[in-house]
Amino acid sequence: MTRNDRTTPRTARVLGSLLLVAAAGAFTLGAAPAPPEAPVTPLNQVVPAPASVTPGGAPYRLTRATAVRVDGSAEVRRVGGYLAGILRPSTGYPLPLTEHGAGGIRLHLEKGGFGAEGYRLRSGPTGVTLTASAPAGLFHGVQTLRQLLPAAVEKKTVQHQDWRIAGGTVEDRPRYAYRGAMLDVSRHFFTVAQVERYIDELALYKVNELHLHLSDDQGWRIAINSWPRLAGYGGASEVGGGKGGFYTQAEYRHLVSYAAARYVEVVPEIDMPGHTNAALASYAKLNCDGVAPPRYTGTEVGFSSLCVSKDVTYTFVDDVIKELAALTPGRYLHIGGDEAHSTSHADYVTFMDRVQPIVAKYGKKIIGWHQLTGAHPRRARWPSTGGWTAPVRPRRSRSHRPPATARG
Structure with a gap:
């Protein structure tokens, strides 16, 4: 037997072994990896904590x-x-x-x-x-x-x-029936898609009320057909000088429906009589002196006010609330009432006494900031720094700020 004859079987065995190893490697590479076993989340690691x-x-x-x-x-x-x-x-x-x-x-x-x-x-x-x-x-x-x-x-x-x-x-089961969060779209405008994302996050944590702050000095964010410059002009600004923006009525209806599908009720806010520079800039006749101020892109508060003595002010308020109430199937409409520092107490009380019946006329319950208690608030909800309170009953005050607020 020659040397070449003697080595042929050994070479075949080596080659066969290499082929088996290669095949095994190919099989291993082709197999889908088993998914890692993630730790199980304990049942009590839920927000908010279950009962x-x-x-x-x-x-x-x-x-x-x-x-x-x-x-x-x-x-x-x-x-x-x-x-x-x-x-x-x-x-x-x-x-x-x-x-x-x-x-x-x-x-x-x-x-x-x-x-x-x-x-x-x-x-x-x-x-x-x-x-x-x-x-x-x-x-x-x-x-x-x-x-x-x-x-x-x-x-x-x-x-x-x-x-x-x-x-x-x-x-x-919820401890509180009203579990709310506010989104200020006035100082900085948020797109429909961004608001949808916010609603999705609220739903994940079982928040059921979305307070949309739709108007302020820096921008007006909802189209009002009877006062078109509110959105077209008053909506074209925001803090820092951005382009702003506004929601068409169709977009607002969509957001309301999107929220309702997630069991979230939309509470729209039109802040008044203060925080109204965007409206005053849009319509000169809403100003006591008939002169429209420039649009505002800063962050100061308390410098603007609707003209309480003018009848057109209440025509404006009625038109806005009428359209917004028709767009909003929820129970509430927020009328603001905070930081009206350039409105006298007497004018503040006069204004709120005329505006609150307008809200009721269009079938909505009133929500206002806590300063509303300085006027003659109808049965309403109002938020303070401590959270949501019980419904408010009318009382008299020497200031449209509650006494504790007046003391600082």
């Missing part, structure tokens, strides 16, 4: 087979569709809506002690069940479910990871 948490049992894991099971009502299906729409992009799962089957994520309405916004979430190895007495409760339960999943669930592209919800029971 009751009872942890226990194995978690539920979302998989490609998970479905969203809903009752037959249109509102429950809508909430289920909202949930699936949030979960699909990040999980990559189809998450079909169905009224049949078992397991998965179930959204269910039943009579019980949940109130208008309360819910119960039960999680175990076979599924998650959200139960409420009203669709708003199911919606709030969905926000808790979102917070219990890994934060990556909010991403808009597929995330390869483990999706688990801790086992146990959460029971929750």
Whole structure:
């Protein structure tokens, strides 16, 4: 046997081994990596803190087979569709809506002690069940479910990871019926898309009232058909000299509907008699001297006031409130009333006594800043530095600032 003959089998064995190693490597590279097992969020790690948490049992894991099971009502299906729409992009799962089957994520309405916004979430190895007495409760339960999943669930592209919800029971209902946040779009204008994003964040934390500050010295942000220069001219400025902007009535209606779909009520504010430079600059006749001031892009307060003695002022107020009330299905309309330092106390009381019945005439409940208590406030809500108070009853004051405010 020659040397070449003796080495051929050994070479074949070596080559065969190398081929096996290469094949194994190719197989390993081609295999999909197992998703990392993210830590399970404890049931009590939710904002705001739930009323009751009872942890226990194995978690539920979302998989490609998970479905969203809903009752037959249109509102429950809508909430289920909202949930699936949030979960699909990040999980990559189809998450079909169905009224049949078992397991998965179930959204269910039943009579019980949940109130208008309360819910119960039960999680175990076979599924998650959200139960409420009203669709708003199911919606709030969905926000808790979102917070219990890994934060990556909010991403808009597929995330390869483990999706688990801790086992146990959460029971929750709001302590406060009015849970509000304000967005000042007057000093700095925010686009429709930016306001939508803000509403989405409010909904995640179960805030149910959006106070939109639509007018101030620096800008007027809502189109009023009977006074078109308010938006066209008064809306073209903001703090720092930016171009500003305003919402058409169609855009405002869209924002109201967008918020309502997330169980958020819009509370529009037209601040008066102070914080009105944008309106005064738009229409000279609203000024006592008939001269329109320039638009304002600074940050000082308390220098502007509607002309309390002119009848046109109340025509203006009536027109604005009439149009805004028609655009707003919510219960409230905010009339401001703060920092009217250039309005005398007598004029402030006179103005508020004439304006409040206009709000009532168009079917809205009044909200005002706490300075309104220095006039003769009708039954209303008013925010102070300490938060929302109980409804206000009329009282007399020597100043349109409450006594505590007057003392500093």
